[in-house]
Amino acid sequence: MTTPREINFKETDLDAIAEWEGRVAVFLGEDGKMDQTARRVNRLTKGALARMADAPGFAKMKLGETKELSWPAGMKAEALIVARLDRRPSTEDARKAGAEIAKAAGTSPLLVLAGNLNRAPDVSLGLALRGYDFNAYKSDAKDPAPAMTFMANKPEEVAAEAAPMAAIAEGVFFTRDLVNEPANVLTTDDFAARLAAMQEIGLDVEILEEADLEKLGMRTLLGVGQGSESPSKVVVMQWNGGKKGDKPFALVGKGVVFDTGGISIKPAGGMEDMTMDMGGAGVVAGVMRTLALRKAKANVVGLVGLVENMPDGKAQRPGDVVKSMKGDTVEIINTDAEGRLVLADVLWYAQDRFEPTGVIDLATLTGAIIIGLGHENAGVFSNDDALADAFLKAAKAEGEGAWRLPLGQAYDDALKSRIADMKNVGGRAAGSITAAQFLQRFIKKDTPWIHLDIAGVASVKSDTTLAPKGATGWGVMALDRMIRDKFEG
Template identity: 40%
Template sequence: MDACILPFFEGKTPAFSAKGKAALFSAPIKAGDFTGKKGERLCHYPSTGSAKRLILLGLGKEKQLTKEVLRRAYASAVSHLKGKAKSVEVHLPVTNVLEKDAISIAAAEGVYLANYVFDVNKSIKDKALSQIKFVGGVDKALKRTKIVCDSVYFTRNLNFSNADDVTPTFLGQIAKDLAAEYAQISTKVLGRKEIEKQKLGLLEAVSRGSATDPALILIEYRGDPKSKELNAFVGKGVTYDTGGLNLKPTGSMETMREDMSGAGAVLGTMRTLAALKLPINVIGVIGSTENAIGPKSYKPGDVYRSYSGVTVEVTNTDAEGRLVLADALSYVQKKYALKRIINIATLTGGAVVALGEEVTALMSNDDQLSAELTQAGESTYERVWRLPLYEEYEDILKSKIADIKNSGQRKASPIQGGIFLKRFIGKVKWAHLDIAGTASPDPQKPYHSIQSTGVGVRLMTEFFECLCSK
C-alpha cells in the first residue's frame, strides 16, 4: 500500500482504532509537529508497517465535526497524494457526533471528488489514485457515493470539454446513450426542424447565428411507474455563449463553454437517479444551442414570440439563457402534468455579484420547495440562498412594444432572471437555481480540482432522495 490516511481529533486523539498502530505515528506527535487541529495535514514516512506514507489528518474538535470538515480534510489528503501514490487505505473516524452513513458519504465525497483529473488535452497525463480502500465505512453508503461522484465526473467532463465537441447534437446523443444504458430512461430529441414546427420561437431565435443546430432534449426517468407524480428538472444548455450581437468583451468569453453547466447537471442527475434506481419519476429537459454571431443572428430591439405565446422584446442578446429556458419550461408544462419543476442555469453575472461563488441563488414561488432545496444544499454543501420575487420587480421588465422584455437595468440582475422565468410558469411548484457563481468558482474548494465543479448533481440527488423517503 502506497499510503494510509489516518484521522485525528484535536488534542492528538486518534479518531480511528489505533490498536497496534501507535508506533507508526508517535514520532511526529511527540515532536509536536501534529496536533489534530482542523485543516492540519502531515505526511509521515514510517520505518515499519505496510504503508510507505502516513497522512495524518486533523479534524479539529470532535464536538464540532461536520460533514464539510470531513470532505475538506480527506480531499486535502488525496490532493497531496495524487501523482505520488497509486493505492491508499482510507480510515474513517469513529464518533457519535455524526451518523455512520453521513461520515461515510462525506469522507468518500472528499476522496472521490478530489481524485478527479481532466487531462484529455494533455500530452503528459495527470495521475490519480487507482486503488482506494475504505476502512470503517458503511458499504451501502460508500457504493452510493461512488455512483454519485462518478456522475459528477461525467458532468465535469461535459462542462469542461471543448465547445466544438460538446454541441447541442452531442448532448442529445449523450441523452440517447443514457436511454440505451438504463431501461428506466427514455429519450426524445427535437432538432431544428421540429423546434421550428413546434414554434419554440425563443430557442429558435437564439440559435439563428450558429452553424450548429439547436436541440430540445427530453429525458424521461420512470423509477416509480405506478405513481402519477412527475417532477421536471430543466437545464440551460448554451454550449457556447459569445453574447450574440451584444458581444462579450475579452476576458468574459473564455469560460463560456461552461455555459451549458445547467444541462450538464441535468444529465448527471438523470444518470444518478437511474444508477441508484430511485423510486421517483423525473423528466429532464435541456434547451440547447450556441449563442453565436452570424448573418441570421437575432437582433436587439426586435420582438420574438415564445412557445407559450408570450412576446418578448430582446434588449440584450447576452441575456439568452432565460429565452432558451422559457421555451423549455413552457414545453414541458404543456406536455406533462407536473407536481414540481426546477430549472438550473448559469444565468446571470449578478448572482456572482450578490452571493459570490459560495452559494447558488434560489428563487421560487413555493416556500416548501425552497425549504427542501435549502436543506439538500446544507446537507451536500452545495448551498442555496433564496432571493425575493416581489411584484414590484416586474416593472423592470415592462416593455412598450411586447408583453415583456428580456433584460432591464443592471439593478437586481439575478432577480430579473427569476422574474422573467416566472412569467412562463403556470400553476405548479417551481424553483429557479442560478449557478453562475458556483459552477466554475475561482479559487476552487479542496475537492474541486478543476474550475468546473459539477454543481447540481449532488444537490438534486439529495433532493430527490429526500422526496423518495417521504
Template identity: 45%
Template sequence: MPRTVTIEFIALSDVTSSKAAARAKPVRGGPVTLVVFAGQDLKFSGLTATALGAAEEVVKRAAKTAGFTGARLSCLDVLAPAGIAADRLLVIGTAAKKDAKSDAPAQPLDYAALGGYVMGKLGKGTVHVCFDLPEAADADAAADFLLGMRLRAYRFEIYKTKKADDEANKDPKNDTLSVRIAVIQVAEARREAIAREAIAAGVVIARDLVNEPANVLYPEEFAKRAQQLKKLGVEVDVLDVKAMKKLGMNTLLGVGQGSSRDSRLVVMRWNGAKNSKAKPVSFIGKGVTFDTGGISIKPAAGMEDMKGDMAGAACVVGLIHALAARKAKVNAIGAIGIVENMPDGNAQRPGDIVTTMSGQTVEVINTDAEGRLVLADVLWYIQDKYKPQFMINLATLTGAILVSLGNEHAGLFSNNDELSTRVTAAGTQTGEKVWRMPLGPAYDKMLDSKFADMKNIGGRLAGSITAAQFLQRFVNKTPWVHLDIAGTGMASPSSEINQSWGSGWGVRLLDRLVANHYES
C-alpha cells in the same frame, strides 16, 4: 495517460491486526501509505492506536516538532515511520476549532470534505485508510468519505499531450493509486457506496461537459452525450429544429438562429417510482454551448469562459445519470435546451419581437440575455406536457448574481415556500449552498414593453431578479425554483472536493433533495 484510481472498502481488522501490513499487497512499483485520524491533542481511537503500535510514540514526537495538534483538515506527514510496515504515514486531524467568542456548537465533520482533503495528499501506490475516527463515524460517513475522494481525484486532461517536468519521467503503467478504506461495517459501507459512486459519476459527467471546448461540445454533440443515459434505462427524446418550430418554440430557436449548429431540445425520463403513473419531478437546464452575446456581443476579455454557459444543462444530465445509476425510486424528468448564440447575418437582432410557445410575445432588447429565452419555451413545454410535481431550473443566467452573492451561494428564486425551504436545506447538507432572493410585482413591472407582452431585460438594476421574474411568466401555478448558478457552475473557487474549472455544481444538491423528500 491519466492516473488510474481505484477505491474499495476492506475490513478494519485487515489494517489494525499486527500482521496486516505484512499481508498487504502494494501496487507494483508504488509506495505503501497508511492514513490514520487524530482528534484534539492527538487523541486516537483504540483501534487506530493498535494499528500504530510502537509508532504512536514516533508520531507524538513528530507532532510536537511540527506543532501538529489534530486540528481539522491538517496533516502530519511522516516518511519511513519506524514501527509500521509502511513507507509513509499520514496523520489527519479531525478536531473542530473552538470559537472562544461563541457558545455555538462546533460544525459537524464534513466527511466528503475530509475524503477530498486526504485524496489531495496522495500520489501513487497503495494507501490503507484506517477509518476509525475519534468521532463516531458510521457506514454512511465512510461512504461520504469515499465520495469526497472520488470527486477530488477528478482531472480533465484529455487534451494535454505533454506532462509537466516533474511527471516527464513517470512510467504511465505505474501511475496508479489504489485506496483501501478499512471500516468496521464493511457490508454496510459497500452498500452505502453504491449510491455515492452513482452521484460521483453524475458529478464527473457534469464537470466533463462544462470543461469541454465549444468546438467539441456543440448542440448536436451535447444531445448525443445525453442519449448515452439510455444504457441506464433512461428514456431520451431529442427534438430537432423542425420539431421545435412545429411546437412554436420561437424564443429558443431565435437564440440559435445565428449559428451554423442547429439547436436541440433533449428530454430525459427516469421512471423509478413504484407507481409508474406518479407525477414526476422535473429539472430544466440552460444549455448555451457557447455564448458570444449574439449581436449584443460580449467584450473579448474572458469570452472563452462562455463555453461553460451550459453548466445548468450539464448538471441536469449528471443528475439524471445519478438517479438512474442508483435506481432512485422516483419518476424524474430532465430537460435541456441546447443552443449556440452566434452573431452572423441571420442572428436575432435587438428590437426583434418573438412569440413564445406559450403565446406570449417578447421584445428582445438585448441578445445577450439569451438564457431566459431558451428556458421560457422549455419551462412551458415541461409544465404543459408532463404536469410535474415541481420544476427546478438551473442556469448560468446573470452576472448580477455574482455581484450579489459572489461564488459562495447560488441565487434561489421561487414561487413556493416549501420547495424553497427543501432546496435550501439540501444545499446546506451537501455544501452546495443557495440563498433565496426576492420576487415581486414591482420587479415584474420592469419588464413591461411598449410593443410586446414583455421585454427580455428590465434594465441595469436588479438584473438577476428581473431575469427570474421573466422566467416565472412561463411556469403557471407549478411549484418552481430558479437557481442562478453563474457564480457556482463554472470558475468557482477550489475546494477540498473540487479542483476543476467545471464544478458539476447542483448534482449532489438535487440528488439529496430527491432522496430526502420525493422517493417512494
C-alpha cells in the same frame, strides 16, 4: 468520461499496514485518541503518531485537516497522512477529511485506515470527489490513479452505505466533464449524443430536433441559435422509478454550449469561459445520471435546451420580436440575455407535456448574481416557500451554498415593452431578479417553481474543498438529496 477513482472496501488487516507501498492515511481524534489501527501505526512508527498528537501544531489543526509524515520508520509507505477527525464527525468534516487525504495522496497507491470511524462512507465520497482531474487534452497526462483500499472493521456495511454516494460521485463527474469540455468538442450534437447514451443505464431519452421545435412553436429558443451552424435541440430524459402514473418532478437546464453574446457581442477578455454557459444543462444531466445509477424511487424528468449563441448574418438582432411557445411575444433588447429565452420555451413545454408536481430550472444566467453573491452561493428564486425551504435544507446538508432572493411586481414592471408583451431584459438594476421575473412569466399559476442562478458556482478559478479549480458539479448533490427527502421517504 472521467470516472471516480475506484475504492475497494476491505476488512481491517493490521499485519498488512507495515507492508503497504504508497501512502497510508490514518485518523486521530481531536484529543489525540487513537483507535486500534492508529495504535498499530503508532507502534510501527515507534511513537511518531503519539508525538504528533502531543505537538502544539496538532491542536491548531482544524477538523478534517491533514498533516504528512514522509517515509515513516517501521513502514514501507512513502508517506503517512494523518487526518484530525472526531470518531463521530459531521458530514462536512468527514468529506473534508476524505478530500484532504485525496489531495495529499495524488496518484499514489492509497490505503485508508478507517477502523470503526463513524461516517466512513462520507470520507469515501470526499476521497472520490476531490480525486477528479480533467486532463483529456494534456499530452503529458498521467495514467489513471490505481484503486484505493479502504480498510474498515465492517467493510460490507460501509460499502453498502457508500454505494449511493458512488452514484452521486459519478453524476458530479459527468457534470464536471460537460462543463469543462471546450465548445469545439461539446457541440449541441455531441452534448445530445452523450445524453442519449444514458439510455444504457435506464433513462428514457428523446431528442427534439429543430423541425420538432418549430412545430411546437419554440421560437424564443430557436431565435437564440439561428446564427450558429450547430443545430438547436431539446433533450428530454425520463427516470420512472416511482409509482406508475404519478406525475414527475421536472428539472430544466440552460444548455448554451458557447455564448459570444450574439450580435450584442461580449468583450474579448474572459469570453473563453463561456464554454461553461451550459452549466445548468450539465447539472440536470448529472442529477439524472445519479438517479438512474442509484435506482431512485421517484419519477423525475430532466429537460435541457441546447443551443449556441453566435453572431452571423442570420443571427437574431436587438429590436427583433419573437413569439414563445406559450404565445407571448418578446422584444429582444440584448441578444446576450439569451439563456432566459431558451428556458422560457423549455419551461413551458415541460409543464404543458408532463404536468409536473414542481419545477426547478438551473442556469448560468446573470453576471449580476456573481456581483451579489460571489462564488460561494447560487441565487435561489421561488414562488413556493415549501419547495424553496426543501431545496435550501438539502443544499445546506450537502454543503452547497445557496441563498434565496426576492421576487415581486416592482421588479416585473421593468420588463414592460412598448411593442411586445415583454422585453428580455429589465436594465442593470436587480438584473438577476428581473431575469427570474422573466422566467416566472412562463410558469403556470399552480406550479411550484425554483429558479437557480448558478453563474457564480458552476465553474471557479480556485480549488474548493471537494473539487479542483474549474467545473464544480454544484447542485447535483443538493438536488439528489432533495429528491430523496421529498419523494423517497
